[in-house]
Amino acid sequence: MSESWKRTTRKAEGTISTTRKPQPACDQHPVVSRTGPRRSESVRVAVLHAADDLLVERGFAALTIEGIAQRAGVAKQTIYRWWKSKVDILLDTLTDDAREALEWRTGEGSPEDDLKDHLQRVADFFQEPAGQVMQALLGHAQLDKETAASLRGGFLLEQRERDIAGLRVLLARAQDHTVDDRTIDHLVDLLLGPLYYRVLVFGKPIDKELVDTTARLVLTLARESASPEAG
Structure with a gap:
């Protein structure tokens, strides 16, 4: 299953962006992380999904790396290993x-x-x-x-x-x-x-x-x- 298909499906399930509700952390699928030179695709997708969800819910000013990490179910250090700021994450999800x-x-x-x-x-x-x-x-x-x-x-x-x-x-x-x-x-x-x-x-x-x-x-x-x- 391609990433673009999964992200398109995710949008369809949300229907209208402003009414999407976040999943409780306990309901989210566990994210596989690793410390090697290659970024885990499951981490990447989870972080991008978390970032655009939180932006819609809270706005740009209230969006933080800590909040993205908590929503994505990954360590903050894992995010900083691959992105230097929330702007870089948003640029990735936009692309x-x-x-x-x-x-x-x-x-x-x-x-x-x-x-x-x-x-x-x-x-x-x-x-x-x-x-x-x-x-x-x-x-x-x-x-x-x-x-x-x-x-x-x-x-x-x-x-x-x-x-x-x-x-x-x-x-x-x-x-x-x-x-x-x-x-x-x-x-x-x-x-x-x-x-x-x-x-x-x-x-x-x-x-x-x-x-x-x-x-x-x-x-x-x-x-x-x-x-x-x-x-």
Whole structure:
């Protein structure tokens, strides 16, 4: 059973992130730890699960290594052996969860429908524990340069590359014209900017009208800015 499947199943069992209840320590499965050079996968998964659960329950400021260790059923020293701070743990859990949640899935419907579906998955992601981890890290990054550098140079950069590649594939299906790299880069800003603005600035959920309107406008702009393929 893959880790991504287990973490997806775990999210499904929780249904809504803000209503998930923590398991009592006595009900949790024992964690296998070891002191060798390789990190135990059971420890890693338990720590990541504990971190995003506690973030949702208590918020970023109240999240501590001690609390994560207690919830995960591991020693605090075990955590410090592999992560130097709670930020590093949250970056790991964000990378694990978001890779699948924000994946582009094109070719299943019309280009417009696929784009709307992708934006809706982005909207849903913000309501999940991983989305709340992302919001907490983005907020902390405004105050901490090290967090900002790690987040922007790691997860955000990788996700940006996936978004550019995904939109490029979708636009290739949508029209017989090519869109240059610089334009696609700007279109990604226009595609995701309204969603991030709604959530991060105003703290409001993303409604279907915003998703549909944004998808239509980006496709329209792509058509207007495209140039005929040579040949």
